[in-house]
Amino acid sequence: MTWCANTRRSLSPLLMLTACVVWGTGTLIYAEDASIKSAPGTRSGNVRCPDVSQVTLSGRLAPRYQGNIRYLKHIYDRETKGKDWMLSPFRNRESNKIWTGEYAWTGKYVWVGEYPWVGEYQWAGEYAGKWLDAASLVAADTGDKGLAQRVSAFAAAFRGTQESDGYLGIEGPTGKGKANWDVWNMWYAMTGLLTHADCFENPESLRAAVRCAEWLVNQFDPVSESNKRFFRGAFDGGCNVDVIDQFVRLYRATQDRRFLDFAISVVRHYPPIQKARETGKAPLVHPYVLFAYLGGVVELATENEREEDLAWVERVWEDLVERHLYPTGSLGYNESLRKSASNDHPAIRGKPKPEGCHQETCATVEWLLLNARLYRATGKVRYIQKMEHAIYNALLAAQSADGMKWMYYTPLRYEKRWFSGETNCCYWSGPRGIARLPRWVYALDGEGIRVNLYESSEATLRLDGHVVTIK
Ligand SMILES: [Zn+2]
Numbered sequence: 001m002t003w004c005a006n007t008r009r010s011l012s013p014l015l016m017l018t019a020c021v022v023w024g025t026g027t028l029i030y031a032e033d034a035s036i037k038s039a040p041g042t043r044s045g046n047v048r049c050p051d052v053s054q055v056t057l058s059g060r061l062a063p064r065y066q067g068n069i070r071y072l073k074h075i076y077d078r079e080t081k082g083k084d085w086m087l088s089p090f091r092n093r094e095s096n097k098i099w100t101g102e103y104a105w106t107g108k109y110v111w112v113g114e115y116p117w118v119g120e121y122q123w124a125g126e127y128a129g130k131w132l133d134a135a136s137l138v139a140a141d142t143g144d145k146g147l148a149q150r151v152s153a154f155a156a157a158f159r160g161t162q163e164s165d166g167y168l169g170i171e172g173p174t175g176k177g178k179a180n181w182d183v184w185n186m187w188y189a190m191t192g193l194l195t196h197a198d199c200f201e202n203p204e205s206l207r208a209a210v211r212c213a214e215w216l217v218n219q220f221d222p223v224s225e226s227n228k229r230f231f232r233g234a235f236d237g238g239c240n241v242d243v244i245d246q247f248v249r250l251y252r253a254t255q256d257r258r259f260l261d262f263a264i265s266v267v268r269h270y271p272p273i274q275k276a277r278e279t280g281k282a283p284l285v286h287p288y289v290l291f292a293y294l295g296g297v298v299e300l301a302t303e304n305e306r307e308e309d310l311a312w313v314e315r316v317w318e319d320l321v322e323r324h325l326y327p328t329g330s331l332g333y334n335e336s337l338r339k340s341a342s343n344d345h346p347a348i349r350g351k352p353k354p355e356g357c358h359q360e361t362c363a364t365v366e367w368l369l370l371n372a373r374l375y376r377a378t379g380k381v382r383y384i385q386k387m388e389h390a391i392y393n394a395l396l397a398a399q400s401a402d403g404m405k406w407m408y409y410t411p412l413r414y415e416k417r418w419f420s421g422e423t424n425c426c427y428w429s430g431p432r433g434i435a436r437l438p439r440w441v442y443a444l445d446g447e448g449i450r451v452n453l454y455e456s457s458e459a460t461l462r463l464d465g466h467v468v469t470i471k
Pocket residue numbers: 360361362363408424425426427429
């Protein structure tokens with residue numbers, strides 16, 4: 001039996017008992033065929049990820065996934081050998097230099113203080129949560145004992161840096177609750193802890209994430225039009241707004257209504273979200289930050305069964321695809337959205353940022369996460385199509401073949417240079433995308449199994465109590 005990639009492929013439960021699906025050759029990989037349409041009858045929350053411990057990749061994604069395991073171990077081992085990038089910012093809050101700034105969405109940055117934490121950045125708190133997120137997923141999905149030991153030790157050490165009031169950012173007393181990236185760092189702490197809690201059913205990591213959220217609620221609630229302190233974070237406050245997805249996740253885990261109400265309040269009072277809702281246009285801002293808070297709105301809409309919120313995010317998605325998508329399936333130039341997708345150009349003498357400042361790896365990964373959320377929420381094939389496109393052409397292009405190097409920007413043309421610069425975000429973002437690949441190859445819905453990605457693979461999936469093997 002042969003199906004085209006990206007079409008909906010459902011097998012009847014009867015057939016599934018004995019089905020062994022073999023792909024034909026010559027199948028379209030990046031199907032942009034107008035005849036391939038979203039399946040009818042899909043409904044919210046219909047698509048889910050199967051048990052990926054039973055999915056084995058053997059195509060071109062396989063060596064990249066294996067390389068990512070090596071890389072995640074390498075980053076951790078580097079930590080324990082003195083080059084401590086991930087936990088140092090949390091362990092040395094008092095000695096971090098102060099980085100506080102005022103930001104108003106109509107105004108401009110006024111930086112106060114010096115550069116923080118010598119050789120590092122004010123978002124240095126994100127690395128720990130990002131690593132814990134990626135490593136927890138991979139350790140749980142593969143059963144790799146070496147990685148699982150590292151994850152367990154790291155999660156405990158990370159939780160050990162949480163202050164008695166629940167704070168898990170990197171600021172000293174003067175920057176706590178004020179610094180531009182403080183909420184952002186807490187966001188990633190919650191992300192890593194909640195993934196660890198999910199993957200290993202770890203109540204301590206869940207508790208630590210709850211305490212992070214309580215600290216944020218205590219700091220900022222109520223978030224309202226008249227109380228804009230919450231929106232003074234970096235990138236028009238978008239860095240703070242990004243935290244909403246973890247509040248929804250925490251609500252699902254605890255059923256504590258405070259967390260859901262906080263997320264609702266943030267969405268209701270954040271003007272860029274309200275404007276995007278009215279216009280259906282993507283604001284020309286930092287794409288990574290934008291995709292993260294749009295993803296949070298999707299999570300919130302799903303939880304609240306607010307189809308109308310899903311609908312406007314889908315309109316913004318259409319605008320992004322129409323105006324901003326590169327042929328590689330990723331977006332953004334120089335960490336921003338322009339009026340349209342920028343052409344690549346050769347080096348310009350004297351310019352600090354020459355050619356190739358396209359598709360920051362962080363933006364590529366967050367674009368994938370947004371599409372994955374929309375796919376889960378709507379069941380529409382167009383989202384997984386865009387994911388397949390970006391995975392093979394942008395995500396894999398940003399990772400070296402052995403998995404040990406990453407691009408910051410990946411040029412569309414011209415020379416590709418592995419990243420060795422000052423900012424470190426993408427080193428930790430890329431692995432989060434690769435870590436999810438086995439979870440994206442197949443999906444289950446109310447009617448059967450979907451094969452999402454054109455990838456040689458084998459899966460043993462459970463459906464309606466039956467075991468189905470797919471090759
Ligand atoms: Zn980045």
